[in-house]
Amino acid sequence: xxxxxxxxxxxxxxxxxxxxxxxxxxxGLSYSVDYKPLLFAALLKxxxxxxxxxxxxxxxxxxxxxxxxxxxLGVPLELPAAHPFNPLHLxxxxxxxxxxxxxxxxxxxxxxxxxWRGGADAADAQRFELLKDLLAPERDPASDEVxxxxxANTEDAIARGLFxxxxxSVDDKLFWGLDALPMLRAYLEGDxxxxxxxxxAAHLLPTGASRAPKA
Numbered sequence: 001x002x003x004x005x006x007x008x009x010x011x012x013x014x015x016x017x018x019x020x021x022x023x024x025x026x027x028g029l030s031y032s033v034d035y036k037p038l039l040f041a042a043l044l045k046x047x048x049x050x051x052x053x054x055x056x057x058x059x060x061x062x063x064x065x066x067x068x069x070x071x072x073l074g075v076p077l078e079l080p081a082a083h084p085f086n087p088l089h090l091x092x093x094x095x096x097x098x099x100x101x102x103x104x105x106x107x108x109x110x111x112x113x114x115x116w117r118g119g120a121d122a123a124d125a126q127r128f129e130l131l132k133d134l135l136a137p138e139r140d141p142a143s144d145e146v147x148x149x150x151x152a153n154t155e156d157a158i159a160r161g162l163f164x165x166x167x168x169s170v171d172d173k174l175f176w177g178l179d180a181l182p183m184l185r186a187y188l189e190g191d192x193x194x195x196x197x198x199x200x201a202a203h204l205l206p207t208g209a210s211r212a213p214k215a
Contacts, residue, residue: 001030002188007157007167008108009040010094011087013066013077015166016116018178019108020075025181029188035108036101037091038154040165046158053084069178078119085123090115092146093128096137101149107135173199 006022008015022033044051052062063079070077090111094103114131115122132141139146157167161174168175168184173194175184187194 001032002170004031004033004184005169006033006035007038007153007162007165007169008035009038009087009165010090010111010115010122011040011084012165013062013079013116014178016077016112017066017069017073017075018166018181019112021073021178021181026185026188029185031188033105035103035105036153036157037094037103037108037150038157038162038165039088039091039150042154043158043163043165047163049163051084077116080115081119081121082123085121087122088150089128089141090122090131091150092141093132093135093137095149095153096139096141096143096146097135101153110135 006019008019010016041051043049053059063083066077067079069075094107094111095101097107098104111131114127120127160169162169162176164176166176166178168180170184170187173187175181175187193199
């Protein structure tokens with residue numbers, strides 16, 4: 001049985017769709033999953049990238065696409081009242097409900113749906129208190145211990161080469177994005193392509209040209 005680590009941030013609609021679609025995408029396979037919240041913004045900062053919501057035309061497209069994808073996949077999805085938002089309180093809450101930097105599926109499901117169903121404000125303090133009461137974390141989400149776990153999860157993700165969410169790590173392989181779920185399934189099924197050399201060859205491709213930094 002293969003073990004999957006699902007790296008996520010509740011700010012990402014693609015992470016939400018992948019979370020909801022994962023059981024169907026991997027139906028019939030034997031696997032286990034750890035759910036590992038991290039701070040997506042820190043990945044962007046490390047790699048010098050802007051998020052999809054920080055590029056105006058891409059922002060519009062992203063919201064249109066996820067609404068369409070939710071409809072296609074049969075996953076209820078409504079955009080929150082404002083996006084992007086600061087997800088730190090939600091990430092820490094999820095970790096405070098678990099242990100050793102992990103959150104269980106029920107907790108992740110509850111937080112994801114808090115953000116992506118109903119069209120309410122994901123950053124609203126009153127809603128957060130209601131969510132906190134519902135989940136009843138055993139630890140204080142604002143504790144140094146929980147903050148350290150989120151930082152460690154994020155630093156571990158960067159060390160593994162993660163650059164975005166959702167991401168799935170299995171063995172020494174990393175799969176990124178909602179649209180990687182069929183590829184992840186193929187790997188779990190033992191598809192011979194993964195031993196053909198093409199996986200490693202992609203890493204060895206020389207760079208033909210690069211943009212010079214602005215003066």
